[in-house]
Amino acid sequence: MRLNVLKNTVLLFVFIMIYFGCLAKPSIENLKQENILTQNDSTIIVAANRTPEYLPLLEGKSIGIVANQTSVIFKTDQTYTHLVDSLLKLDVKLTKVFSPEHGFRGTADAGEVVKDGIDTKTKLPIVSLYGSNKKPNATQLKNIDLLIFDIQDVGARFYTYISTLHYVMEACAENNIPILILDRPNPNGRYVDGPILELEHKSFVGMHPIPVVHGMTIGEYAQMINGEKWLENGIQCELTIIKAEHYTHDMLYHLPIKPSPNLPNDQSINLYPSLCFFEGTNVNAGRGTQTQFQVYGSPFLKNQEYSYTPKSNLGAKHPKHKDKLCYGVDLTNEKLLNQINLSYLIKAYHSTTNKTEFFNSFFTKLAGTKKLQKQIEGNLSVTEIKQSWKTGLDGYKKMRKKYMLYN
Missing domain, CATH: 3.40.50.12170 (Uncharacterised protein PF07075, DUF1343)
Structure with missing residues (x-):
């Protein structure tokens, strides 16, 4: 009887250790789902x-x-x-x-x-x-x-x-x-x-x-x-x-060191490809805050739960809508992106009270094409817009293969 109790106790201890070991070392897939950006693999050597x-x-x-x-x-x-x-x-x-x-x-x-x-x-x-x-x-x-x-x-x-x-x-x-x-x-x-x-x-x-x-x-x-x-x-x-x-x-x-003043952390770097389009609009992308490229807002986006006021700071002496109350969206807890998220841009366009001045000439330079602005103004969906990119992306990926140094 005592032997069985001892065996059961040992087995229970092993299961507990395995369980907590799994919690201590989540898989990369779990980390992606939970939006936890891992620290660098200690084996990476720059x-x-x-x-x-x-x-x-x-x-x-x-x-x-x-x-x-x-x-x-x-x-x-x-x-x-x-x-x-x-x-x-x-x-x-x-x-x-x-x-x-x-x-x-x-x-x-x-x-x-x-x-x-x-x-x-x-x-x-x-x-x-x-x-x-x-x-x-x-x-x-x-x-x-x-x-x-x-x-x-x-x-x-x-x-x-x-x-x-x-x-x-x-x-x-x-x-x-x-x-x-x-x-x-x-x-x-x-x-x-x-x-x-x-x-x-x-x-x-x-x-x-x-x-x-x-x-x-x-x-x-x-x-x-x-x-x-x-x-x-x-x-x-x-x-x-x-x-x-x-x-x-x-x-x-x-990145242990921020690569530029307005990309202060992993979240901003991950959101940057999606939020930088706002630089070509009348929407502020968090410049003049402590959450650069993690929030967006404008005085023209009404009925939003989140608001902030851009102020002059390091890396943004003259932020867009400086000292004006901006209404918008907080993405500081947004899950990890593995693609460009166009819904932020489309939602902002449809929410603005100033559509005629939403886009500026810089937007085409950022997008690299006039088509994206026309697609958004024409009420195309994210799926429809992304489908229009497919042929170009397929050709690029084929070209890119020749120059890859890493798997």
Whole structure:
């Protein structure tokens, strides 16, 4: 009798441990359903951390670098050093820093002109690649033997770091300077979605015939730019890509450092491809709040349960509808998206009291086509609109396969 009781007690204990073990380690599928964004798989190693792979390529050369606040070498999950500081400490001959939108330290507003300057810490000259000078010229590239590109992207066509990549590649190809890309995972790399950009609507927020969510890392995207001969006159840049280790596109990837002032967390990065369309409307997408790209609202959206008032803050000195009460929707607890959600945009359009001024000219640049605005104004459903994207997306996915570095 005592033996049976002991056996039953042991079995019960085992079942309890298994049960709580399952609770402690939920599957990725469960995490997706519950909208819990996982921390990085501890096995992922970003390319910047793989110094033995690329330091020999820098030896004896004069190096330039395209970098911002995300260009770091991780020590632990919580600590890191900037790549520029690390390379200087390793006696690499860094001579110049090129900075993208938001600047080298990543604090400038979206669209704010970033000036050239000197980095206060390293005393290196900084050349801005945002504003009137988006492409390095021959003088700025003089005496550079190799250019490093290491910037964290978020996988959306209108996020301008890939436009900077294009111009840097073009300038280096014209001046016979090779580029070394230190690759990083794409936090929106799990899917491909959106209308394909039509080249007559090409701009700095969309330079290539790709969908809104392209599903590629910077390294993969650079290979596509080269392979499809999208640089001026079809020239190609000499590329070397150091891959991130143990990364696959189906992984949920957490960014320890916000990639720009108005993408402060995983939720904003996940919602960004869907909410950025509001930048081309009279709706505020959370700029001027602490929940950027996690809420949207406007003085013209009445009968909404949620409201907020945009104020001047870091990264949004002059937010849309500044100091005006906006009515809208709170998406801070929205479940994880694995596609573009057009319902936010369509709902806002049908709810506005000011339809004639809902869209502005910037919307077509963001969408990459005039069709999307016409479809929404014509009361097409989400299903009908997305069906119109299918042929373009199928062709893009076929092209994309040639350039993939990760499963």
